[in-house]
Amino acid sequence: MKPILRLTICILFVWTNLANCQSKMVPIKGGTYIPLYGRDSLMVTITDFQMDVYPVTNQDYLEFVKKYPKWKRSQVKKIFADANYLSTWTSDIELGNQQEMLAPITNISWFAANDYCECQGKRLPTVDEWEYAAMANKDLPDARQLETYNAYILGWYEKPRTFNNEIGSTFKNYWNVYDLHGLVWEWTSDFNSVMISGESRKDVDNDSNLFCGSAAIGATDLMNYAAFMRYATRGSLKAKYAMKNLGFRCVKNINQ
Amino acid sequence: MKQLITIVCSLLVIFSFSSCKDDTSDITGDEAAVYQCPMKCEGDKTYEKEGSCPVCNMDILVISNQKKQISNNHEISDESIFNLTTNWNTEEGKVIQLEDLKGETLVMVMIYTTCKAACPRLVADMRNIEAQIPKANLEDLNFVLVSIDPETDTPKRLKAFAKENFMDGEQWTFLQGTVSGVREFANVLAVKYKQISPLDFSHSNIISVFNSKGELMHQQEGLGVNNKETVKTILELTN
Known part of the structure; x- marks a missing residue:
């Protein structure tokens, strides 16, 4: 009996060690909800998926560029990342002085984020998936109506330099996911799909006008304002942009 | 027996420590x-x-x-679309990468074949541009229509679409990619699209002109807009 017990302990030990290599994920149970913007039909149905508990960190990303040199700052192709790509790093494989290893990676383009997730056998979340997971607070899967939930997000918008805080320093939400609000904004796979309803990408401009004038045209509650900010930002991004407050995390389909 | 287990255990433990380290062999090239x-x-x-x-x-x-x-x-320069390395199926059933299109001036647009509203007009715009190019220039020119609905638009379907629209000549190429490949391609072109229902997408209407090295030279936005600039760019590139 004793040897078997030992063996089991060993195997468990090995297993946990291996599991640590991949960042932790938790299941998000699907459902139907109405996003602020989105498809023309109002309801959006999300199927079950797994989401990274934390945003990808500087440390994670550093490992990634070491393994895939094409994503080093000096080697990245201009078509995949603009001049801000990893611009705060001291060198190709060194963070800047002020940067924490466990702070979320920022200053990366959509192409970089997308490739990172693919290399882990994962993918970026869709806008709808991200918004679905992010409408939870500590206790509720959909807390968007609560004043505290929205006040928290708006309070964060006012805080400077939150991108250099460590992961896990904000609250754990209903799905056991951390940091969806409070540290950085996050890339989504189809960030460029929202806010188009008609014929041309010029629509985006129309919609950002809408955003600018939102107070006047009846954004009746804070809920709209907090989310307006996210949607408007996404609408203004291009895939090669790298911004200092824009990071990402990955998701995975459940049956893979 | 006991010894054996101890050995196996210790080996496993050692292995588990090393497993996190991926081969970080520096590519010196x-x-x-x-x-x-x-x-x-x-x-x-x-x-x-x-x-x-x-x-x-x-x-x-x-x-x-x-x-x-x-x-x-x-x-390939840093800004070339030939840096994209995903595979595409042509309407003729060939598997290619964008780089295989190198050497010719490319006029690219994103459409889907089940589209009822904007795409027929975009396709008409493409034909309209083609009609303004002298025959001699067509040889160095490739009109590429990329499907934003890779699940529906199979090579067979694209071929049928090409025939229906009299775009079956050598200068026309239709591409079916993967969902992620198409998204990546759209991001390079700054084309926005979203699936609205299984057979319907909203999308921006952009025709892009690339030089023979795959660098973006000109983009025209909108439907039925004046394509003088686009034609001028193409003529400059193919002369």
């Missing part, structure tokens, strides 16, 4: 030096080994330590 005659007797011709110029007999000199040289015709 074989950075072969490139040599060229200082007098450029043979134009931009380069050599991989030391020696002397066959024309003027001067020693050839190192011009770059890097294998990659932008002046070299085989190279």
Whole structure:
């Protein structure tokens, strides 16, 4: 009996060690909800998926560029990342002085984020998936109506330099996911799909006008304002942009 | 028995520690030096080994330590769409990468075949542009229609669409990609799209012109807009 017990302990030990290599994920149970913007039909149905508990960190990303040199700052192709790509790093494989290893990676383009997730056998979340997971607070899967939930997000918008805080320093939400609000904004796979309803990408401009004038045209509650900010930002991004407050995390389909 | 288990255990533990470390073998790359005659007797011709110029007999000199040289015709610049490496199916059932389209001026648009509203007009715009290009220029020109609905638009379907729309000539290419490949491609073109229902997408209407190295030269936005600039760009590139 004793040897078997030992063996089991060993195997468990090995297993946990291996599991640590991949960042932790938790299941998000699907459902139907109405996003602020989105498809023309109002309801959006999300199927079950797994989401990274934390945003990808500087440390994670550093490992990634070491393994895939094409994503080093000096080697990245201009078509995949603009001049801000990893611009705060001291060198190709060194963070800047002020940067924490466990702070979320920022200053990366959509192409970089997308490739990172693919290399882990994962993918970026869709806008709808991200918004679905992010409408939870500590206790509720959909807390968007609560004043505290929205006040928290708006309070964060006012805080400077939150991108250099460590992961896990904000609250754990209903799905056991951390940091969806409070540290950085996050890339989504189809960030460029929202806010188009008609014929041309010029629509985006129309919609950002809408955003600018939102107070006047009846954004009746804070809920709209907090989310307006996210949607408007996404609408203004291009895939090669790298911004200092824009990071990402990955998701995975459940049956893979 | 006990000993064996202890050994197995310790091995496993060691293995578990090492498993996190991925082979971080630094790619130094074989950075072969490139040599060229200082007098450029043979134009931009380069050599991989030391020696002397066959024309003027001067020693050839190192011009770059890097294998990659932008002046070299085989190279792809940083801003070229040929940096995208996903696979595409053509309407003829061939599997290609964008780089296989190198050497010709490319006029690209994103459409889907079940589209009822905007795409027929976009396709008409493409045909309209093509009609304004002299025959001689068409040889160096490729009109590429990329499907934003890779699940529905199979090569067979694209071929049928090409025939229906009289776009079955050599200068027309239709591409089916993967969902992620198409998203990536759209991001390069700054084309926005979203699936609204299984057979319907909203999307921006952009026709893009690339030079033979895959660098974006011109974009025209909107439907039925004046395509004078686009045609002018194409003519400049193909002359």
